[in-house]
Amino acid sequence: MEQNTLKRRGTGLIGSDPDLVSPGYTLYAPLAGNGVVDLVDEKGERVHRWNLPYRPGRHARILDEGVLAYNGATLEIAPLFAMWRKYSGGSMGRYDPNGVRLSEFRDDYQHHDAHHYDDGRILYTAVEPLTGAEAARIQGGVPGTEADGIVWSDVIREVAPDGTPLWEWKAAERLNPAEFGLQPHYWREHWPLINSVHPVDEHTVVASLRSVSAVITIDRRTGAATTLSDRASVAQQHHATPLGDGKVLVFDNGTFRTGESVTYSRVVEIDLATSEITWKYQDSPREAFFTPFMGGAQRLPNGNTLITEAAFGRIFEVTRESRIVWEYVVPWFTEYPDRDTVEVFPGISNAIFRAYRYGAEDIPWLTAR
Secondary structure, eight states, X not given: OOOOHHHHHOOEEEEEOTTTSOOSEEEEEETTSSSEEEEEOTTSOEEEEEEOSSEEEEEEEEOGGGOEEEEEEOOXXXXXXXXXXXXXXXXXXXXXXXXXXXXXXXXXXXXXXXXXXXXXXXXXXXXXXXXXXXXXXXXXXETTOSBTTBEEEEEEEEEOTTOOEEEEEEHHHHSXXXXXXXXXXXXXXXXXXXXXXXXEXXXXXXXXXXXXXXXXXXXXXXXXXEEEEOTTTOSSOEEEEEOSSSEEEEEEOOTTXXXXXXXXXXXXXXXXXXXXXXXXXXXXXXXXXXXXXXXXXXXXXXXXXXXXXXXXXXXXXXXXXXXXXXXXXXXXXXXXXXXXHHHHSOSOBOOEEEEEEEOGGGOHHHHTO
């Protein structure tokens, strides 16, 4: 009998309603896959695979003309703290269909997210150290859990295609620690743990701050941050993505949800102007859908939403009425390829950070075959 619980429940395509699915190809990168990125069709069949030089520094996306943007974990510096090996990156590259690197920008302190613009710019998250009085200013968290006295604080940077710095925003300078304190369960090694960053328009960026349970917008001209949603409405969320209609889609993990004793995840749509939740998806019973960390949500052209239940490698698509119309479980199970990460996170996994769906027109080299 199969002893791995996730494998035993089934992998690959679990089900599909072809009349309601948003057509296209689904892209994902197994986190322990040592550089594998797979593209599967609506039937769950693999149609393309990249083999890249780094294991994922979280995820991959397809850009204009089908170029692959991939954030790889360089592992070039010693772990800043135990969890660093799980979500550190360092390489922000672009690759052709054969896995040939077209360009690369390196920052070994990059982590979690890197938004690659089609014009070659990159908006990404990194860390800088806070010590002494600066570290002591950060409130909340488990006392005494700094990384050898250091609190690693987030920085958002944007660079030009040639790596020239264009813009920088530092959490330690722009956020009030009294308003953005770590939740009680979090170690004090990393604050406020920005796990997604995305442009809203020319002057605005939206960011997800996991360990303080907040989604903020940032004015690039002034550096001022405005809270869009806080721990009263989201909990350890990921992947805050503008929808282009004045709303933002957020994957709300719910590990330590305020006022709730049951853990469950959901996806919410939030109005940028009012902070009102205008749509949500959660399972019934609600605890049937839950990933304690990571996760993603993508609004599709037909109005459906592609959801990544990341820790368990589950990707599924729902309609506006919360009907599941496509479900796929990543069949790639392995342990992390590097010793430092295996020591902290042992065992095999099919986890991914996010998945994305693309239409045939987005991948011209594939459909031209």
